Amino acid sequence: MHSDAPAHPADTPLSPLDPRFVSLLRVAMGRWALLLLAAAFAGEAAAGLPAGLLTLPALLISAVLVAVVPGRQYRRWGYAQEGDHLRVARGFVFHSDHVVPFTRVQHIDVTRGPLERARGLGTLTLYTAGTHNTSVVLPGLAHEQALAMRESIRARIPRRSA
Amino acid sequence: MTSVTVPPAGSRHRAPPLRRTDPRSLLVTMVSALPNMAVPILALLFSTRGDRLPPSVVGSGIVLLALLLALAAWLRWHRTQFAIGTDYIRLETGLLARSARSLPFDRVQDVSLEQPLLARMFGLAAVKFETGAGKGEDLSLTYLPLAEGEALRDAVRRRRDDHRIAGSPSGAKGGDACPDDEESVLFALSTRRLFALGLFRFSLVVVALLAGAVQQFDFLLPFDPYAPDTWEAFLAGPGSRLAAAGAGAQTLGALLGAGVLLLIGIATGMVRTVLTEWGFTLTRSRQGFRRRRGLLHVTDVVMPVHRVQAVLVTTGIVRARLGWYGAKFVSLAGDAGAGDHVVVPLGRWAEVGLVAAAAGFPLPDAGTMWTRVSPLHPPLQALATAGRWAVLVLGASAVLSIAPVAATVPAGPWIPALIALAVLRTAWVWLEARRQEWSLDATHLRKRGGWLSPRLQVADRERIQSVTLRRGPLLGALGLVDVHLGIAGGRLMIPALPLPQARRLRHALLDSMRKRDFSALV
Incomplete structure (x- = not known):
């Protein structure tokens, strides 16, 4: 194994999405x-x-x-805003586990379709540079929660150097 | 001719003057549009054929059409104006509804000069600004005088570089700082190499298409290949000697036919290669990498060093045996499908290494510690492929078994053909998935593998955008995951890692990723 890969701390437990x-x-x-x-x-x-x-x-x-x-499906969704990155896991048969550091976020969207709006839910999307495999979508958040996360992530994005 | 006047910094409040592209570009665009005009003219001729219209009427119709198109082209040219500000370029278009787009120089990925043959005859060049945000977001000025285009490109680049150096202390990386205007040649394609490359670009597709076309469009041939008379007449004449020579000679004839197809395939690859790669030269200057190539359609692209996100080295099963490699830069501009950032079309390992190192992506050497991916990876990949094809085959046979559908489909060995394809594809996937290995050192993540088309990817740890662990049911049952890495302009996947190892890899990458902000990297 690679000597420079330090032992990782145990992945923190994931928060569930809104039951709605x-x-x-x-x-x-x-x-x-x-x-x-x-x-x-x-x-x-x-x-x-x-x-x-x-x-x-x-x-x-x-x-x-x-x-x-x-x-x-719902039980398999989970997210964690750990320090300087967002982790989103989903899926049972086809499982995926994304991590995006806030230093790589280009822009953040909070969207809600009519069905989400009726339930007071929202979707948070983080975009990174590029065109494939470049967004992390986190649906099923309470709308206020999505907005709060957007603000907290925005505050953590380092000031642009340019 | 007006030269590019970039207003001095600080004069921001005064709007820069609006200008048009070179008037001669009107001529170039109109002449290059002639092939498009041929269609309506032919339609006109055909549709009036039966009416016995006097030629004068048809003639004036064509002239009127040409005049209308010319007027439209002139209007479009006249209503397209651009302005170059201190740190942006603005383009205004539209006849009645005007739209203005501003492109900050900061967002420009690279600037290229393109000279199609006709434009070149007038000394004109198209200046293209690539943003990496997709085709619609790119901006091009067609055409400006070449010298003006070059001046504009240099101005854009200088401004951006000044900006960057002033703004971020980290600056561009991989930077053995070059003197201001000095250019050193990193790679040049010799004529012999050019022809060798042409041989490797032999196009099997063209041969297949041609063979298909001969069957489809035989009515266009001046003789009927399926009528016995044709061949009897041929055999009676020049072919009689061939027929008399017996089966051996006929086999020879068939071989000759195959040979002709092969020659056409080779010639196609050769012609295409010579047209695009002629005079391929890659130089390195303070501004970045600069690539010039093309025989008739000349292109001149500048790629800033700090935009390079990864390096991809490719070869083929034959090329690898002969020690030939090709290299490409991965960047956002290439991602949009606009730029093809080949930096070495055909070169030796050491030459590719030189270019890769100049971009800050050293190739692996004897000291590189490789880790093999799980030996289960090739069979798993093959199994997944076979599964997908099995679904396809089952679906197809189900559809074909429905009576009304079966009646409309011409009889043929469709299902066996599909199964044969599936087997071939599965075997291919298996072979390509063998011997995949990866390596992580203090600065770079590398992956290599493949059998028919071996490839090596070198990525900068700091330039990775995201990390995703992904598994399907098969991988999951074995406790393995695929590690997908987001790279601006490309992708990199380390397959079938045991979960703890994948987690350690993710952790190590996250550590190096958080060091620098994306805006300093992309």
């Missing part, structure tokens, strides 16, 4: 479920299969998608 985020995830899953059901219906009709052969399993999967998956 679950219903947003449910809406997103609902869209997939609808798509799946439509595809099953169309497939059944087009291939002339007996009724229920595709739609019943699709219905079962849809139920799991809407009832079980959003809660799991």
